[in-house]
Amino acid sequence: MSSKNPSFVLKSAKDLAFEERPVPKIQNPTDVLIRVNVTGICGSDVHYWQHGRIGNFILEAPMVLGHESAGTIVETGPKVASLKPNDRVALEPGISCRCCPFCKAGKYNLCVDMKFAATPPCDGTLAKYYVLAEDFCVKLPESVSLDEGALVEPLAVGVHVVRQADVKPGNSVVVFGAGPVGLLCCSVAKAFGATKVIAVDIIDSRLEFAGRYAATGTFNATHSKDPNVNAAEIIKRFDLVFGADIAIDASGATPSINTCVHVLRKGGTFVQAGMGVAETSFPILKLCAKEITLKGSFRYGPGDYRLAVELLASGMVTVKDLITGRVKFEDAEKAFEQVRNGQGIKTLIDGPLD
Structure with a gap:
């Protein structure tokens, strides 16, 4: 040595x-x-x-x-x-x-x-x-x-986020931010059985990659500056009916955070994974009215690293x-x-x- x-x-x-x-x-x-x-x-x-x-x-x-x-x-x-x-x-x-x-x-x-x-x-x-x-x-x-x-390190972050969201087979998941963590959240959500995994970003090249990699659909958030409008368009375009089961923000951007709340169905789950500004505006009344479950996600915890390795070994995630x-x-x-x-x-x- x-x-x-x-x-x-x-x-x-x-x-x-x-x-x-x-x-x-x-x-x-x-x-x-x-x-x-x-x-x-x-x-x-x-x-x-x-x-x-x-x-x-x-x-x-x-x-x-x-x-x-x-x-x-x-x-x-x-x-x-x-x-x-x-x-x-x-x-x-x-x-x-x-x-x-x-x-x-x-x-x-x-x-x-x-x-x-x-x-x-x-x-x-x-x-x-x-x-x-x-x-x-x-x-x-x-x-x-x-x-x-x-x-495995960034993958374990994605595993922890998706476990926080409690993704189950048949769920619809909208992921905001198609950087490494957002992409891995898409892939892990799919491995967990989500049937609709929508990636949202503002850069077309990222969205094109997300569509090839793990997302079942993509949406460019430059469609509108209004989170309500973007959420309504996502719901309509991807036939989410009452809204998505789960929304994950991996961007930290205020417009994405707000759109998460609007795109969810009543009783849906919102996990904040991206770290942006320390404080932000937030549609708190909509969160209450929909009885949305809001969770943070920080790094990874017990079992996340081993599960990440198992997902790679099985081929369920690449x-x-x-x-x-x-x-x-x-x-x-x-x-x-x-x-x-x-x-x-x-x-x-x-x-x-x-």
Whole structure:
């Protein structure tokens, strides 16, 4: 094993650099050391790069970026039972405290002391080596590649959203936002048995891809600036009769959020997954009158990562089509530029070579 750990570091807003860091040590008997083989770029990585903060999470010291990764086990702690060297794994990049009321209630994604990769002050996975707890590594079956393993992270986000929505066979689902998470929500909803999955966006190329990928229908929201008008048109065009069973917003845009409420049938479910502005206007009277169930969705919780891997292994969901670019580790900044400029859907960065 190499004694060097090349890492891609955000030193301050808009200041990226490569650094040689020490190879991390296994501290706990149930930890494993992983050789990171591939990492995807997320919008949050780019946001930290450009602004140095997201909400209350502020970059105050250099931080390794990246949290969508897959790799190979190099070393295991003495109490690791389920993994061994050379096993390929998807990395679930957030370690909860396991002690707070939320962890004990099975909602560890809401942990009050979550240590999440590439969220200040925690280093991320864009390095040669990374240490992670055994139970936050999901072994990849032979049929699932390392590239697909890196995209288990955004897929698990989609799984969590769709589970929050409680999608059932025969449901109609309208998904606002045809970026990576919205697309994966479409695919998972379909895998869960939804018979109508409508993707909504304002960019035709995204909608064309959504139609090929997982959506049974698409709608360009530039049809009208009025959420009521757009909702009525969606209901009419896709024969939703009384409205959709479920609406998911993966955009964070106020017009989309409002249209979600209007497109739902009475008693429908609305899940907010996209993070936009901190506060927004909202048709609260319509929500009440329809007795709509409103839920938030944050990252992923128990079982979401494993289910994501199972969906890939079974062929019920594919992520290969989302991979539209890749770069070598030494060209990592190019990947960030591509994502910032809206090029492609998912760009992967190969791990450092020996």
